[in-house]
Amino acid sequence: MQIEVISDSEEKTQSIAEKYAKSITSPTVISLVGDLGAGKTTFAKGFAKGMGISDLITSPTFTIMNDYKGTKMNLYHFDMYRLSSKEEAEELGFEEYFDLRTLDGVCLVEWAENVKGLLPALFVEIVFTKLDETKRKIGFSVKGWVK
Ligand SMILES: Nc1ncnc2c1ncn2[C@@H]1O[C@H](COP(=O)(O)OP(=O)(O)OP(=O)(O)O)[C@@H](O)[C@H]1O
Ligand SMILES: [Mg+2]
Numbered sequence: 001m002q003i004e005v006i007s008d009s010e011e012k013t014q015s016i017a018e019k020y021a022k023s024i025t026s027p028t029v030i031s032l033v034g035d036l037g038a039g040k041t042t043f044a045k046g047f048a049k050g051m052g053i054s055d056l057i058t059s060p061t062f063t064i065m066n067d068y069k070g071t072k073m074n075l076y077h078f079d080m081y082r083l084s085s086k087e088e089a090e091e092l093g094f095e096e097y098f099d100l101r102t103l104d105g106v107c108l109v110e111w112a113e114n115v116k117g118l119l120p121a122l123f124v125e126i127v128f129t130k131l132d133e134t135k136r137k138i139g140f141s142v143k144g145w146v147k
Contacts, residue, residue, distance in 0.1 A: 002141040009134055013039050014046030016138060021050025026073040027103035029120055031112040031143070034128030039136050040110045043126065044077050047108060051075055060110075064092065074105030081111040089115045121145055 007013040032040035045057045052071030060066040060079040068075040076097050083089055097107050100120050112119055122144040129137040 002139050004137060004139045006131070007039070007136045007138055010039070010042050013042050013136060013138065014049070017043040017046030018050035020140075021047040021106075024051075024106055026105050027100045029098060029100070029103070029107045029109065029123040031119060031123055031125045032108060032110050032128070033113065033125060035130060038128035038130050039138075040128060041079075043128070043138075044108050044110075048075055048077075051106070065094065065097075070105070076105060076107045077110075078107060078112075079110040080114040083111075083114050086115045086117040089118050094118070119144075 005016060007016060032043060034040055041057070041059045048055070048057045048068060048070070051068075051073065053068045053075060055068055057068075057077065058066065060077055061081055064080070064082065065076055065078045068077070078094070078097075080089065089095070095118070096102055098118050098120050100122075109119070122142065125141050125143040127139040127141075129139070131137055
């Protein structure tokens with residue numbers, strides 16, 4: 001099942017994310033999918049607000065991961081843009097964040113398609129599609145694999 005919403009502004013995308021974050025439980029891994037500038041980091045900003053995080057949320061393009069302490073749980077915001085395999089992410093020690101038995105919070109992952117196979121058996125996928133300069137389609141679904 002997919003749930004689709006249309007956002008017509010950056011603020012709207014953030015408020016959708018903020019509301020959604022308030023319903024999230026730990027542990028959860030969320031993959032944010034979409035082209036450059038589609039709105040993934042914008043969504044992460046609103047999501048962090050919904051978790052009670054007041055820090056400035058910046059894109060983790062160079063650090064790969066930024067972590068934050070929310071009111072009830074931690075947020076791990078990843079940007080895998082510069083990585084090219086699951087092995088590379090594992091070498092950096094990120095594997096433990098994607099094990100639902102040990103994850104203590106929520107992972108928001110941009111460009112997870114670059115590290116195929118790293119995400120757990122069940123995760124949420126949010127797809128951002130640019131409709132025009134200010135309009136985005138945001139599709140929520142549950143994804144995963146069974147071995
Ligand atoms: N409805 C909207 N929702 C989200 N962002 C929007 C919207 N309309 C316009 N924008 C603009 O689109 C850009 C989205 O940038 P953002 O950094 O969130 O993209 P991203 O998907 O994280 O890209 P990247 O892959 O480079 O990390 C911002 O400049 C924002 O102001
Ligand atoms: Mg981004």
